[in-house]
Amino acid sequence: MYLVQSRHRPATRGITGLSEAVVDLSAIRDNVRTLRRRVPQDVLAVVKADAFGHGAVPVARAAVEAGATWLGVARADEALQLRAAGLTVPILTWLYDAAELMLLGDMDVDVSVSTVADLQRVVSIPNVHYVHLKLDTGLHRAGSAPDQWIELTRTAAHYEALGAVTVRGIWSHLSHGDSADAVQSMRQLQVLRTGVGLARRAGLRPSVVHLANSAGAVTLDAPDCSLVRIGAGLYGIDEMALGLRPAMRLMSKLAQVRRIRAGEGVSYGHDFVTDRDTTIGLVPIGYADGIPRVAVRQASVWCHGVRMPVIGRIAMDQFVIDAGDIAVEPGEPVTIFGDGSSGEPTASDWADWAGTIPHEIYCGIGSRVPRRYQEGNR
Structure with missing residues (x-):
């Protein structure tokens, strides 16, 4: 296992405050x-x-x-x-x-x-x-x-x-x-x-x-x-046909980035083992914040303009994504869910992956995740 260093910032940053729910x-x-x-x-x-x-x-x-x-x-x-x-x-x-x-x-x-x-x-x-x-x-x-x-x-x-x-x-x-x-x-x-x-x-x-x-x-x-x-x-x-639009985006940033070799296990129990050399990113939000553990085998997030799969078990405070050979760095924005207009997952996607309803996904976002309010979705 070896760490990818950024030319502009250290590969490890404090994770506090990197996640937020943005409400339009x-x-x-x-x-x-x-x-x-x-x-x-x-x-x-x-x-x-x-x-x-x-x-x-x-x-x-x-x-x-x-x-x-x-x-x-x-x-x-x-x-x-x-x-x-x-x-x-x-x-x-x-x-x-x-x-x-x-x-x-x-x-x-x-x-x-x-x-x-x-x-x-x-x-x-x-x-x-x-x-x-x-x-x-x-x-x-x-x-x-x-x-x-x-x-x-x-x-x-x-x-x-x-x-x-x-x-x-x-x-x-x-x-x-x-x-x-x-x-x-x-x-x-x-x-x-x-x-x-x-x-x-x-x-x-x-x-x-x-x-x-x-x-x-x-x-x-x-x-x-x-x-x-x-x-x-x-x-x-659930009412997109009426022209209604989701008001929340759940955002984070990569706290760590590292390169691991084929055959390495990721997160608790090594439920996921890499089949190739790959880059993984640490997202500092977990099931204590409302990320459903059961969604792991299907879940993905939006990072660097593409969907990246969640790999390994979702932990209490963090989870890991597979960036493959895409060059990402600590601090890279991560959209956990949004309105889907850019290709990112939606709260409904997460609900499907977790076998629940979007209401539970929204209500489950914990108090450790600050809410930021804005006018307009960007």
Whole structure:
């Protein structure tokens, strides 16, 4: 084994700070505007899980600037972060505990309610103003069972009449939102319509009704819904046919370069053994940062204008690529994924290699990887 020295820099450099996730906020804005042109409803931008790893506050601001009128998060602490950052549009959160209700009310955050017990906990906190009643229309996760819906709506109407709470919304969640034929989604829409009718009969007058996700917003004809929730579409996931574009590039730089001879093993266990003399490069990011270990036998990155395969096991902090006979040096830029326009892998490629979905790839990028924000993709 022998080391290739650069004429301009040492072959080994400190690896800290060589990797970053670059988020194009103009893509976030463009995606919101594209979806708003395609659907008649208002848009709720889903920025849970730190905006799918993109950064909740910058993404939320960009989405609101582009016309999103609501923000949605899963957890209470995510809603509080947005309020602390000065975002004033309505926010809906659907996972919280009793101890968090007081804080949510103080920050004027809407909460989801699925049961009478949930509702009673909410009304016991006098400063929680708005709730969205959730009906389980077929996903069978959260939401009121249909046979308990009448009791929930009547109880909500009772508390609303007392001035204890306002039912601002009624909502549900699609189980097959990405299906092109929308058959199951139409069934769920009919159940939701029935639920809204029963709520109105109980005396409720919700100002927003929402069911569809990004894909469902386009495939499901639901003019009686006033809001669509865009999550995947906000980040350009799986919706390229709509003209949406990915907002994130995951970048690094080669930390080391060395030449090894045929027959040498690479990384732990020597699962990979070279069949020729070759140049290998060390990329300082690993599975602790969200690079999926299971992707190794298929994965590649973009370096020096070509795709280079990942070889050997992906380690916690780094992995190795095979540059062959291409002359690369430490500090050479590496695109782990991007939008694919230059030939680089995409997050969808990594998802395929790992047997998962792009959402998990984005959400898995750890806190050791700094996020850098820019306008425009280059």
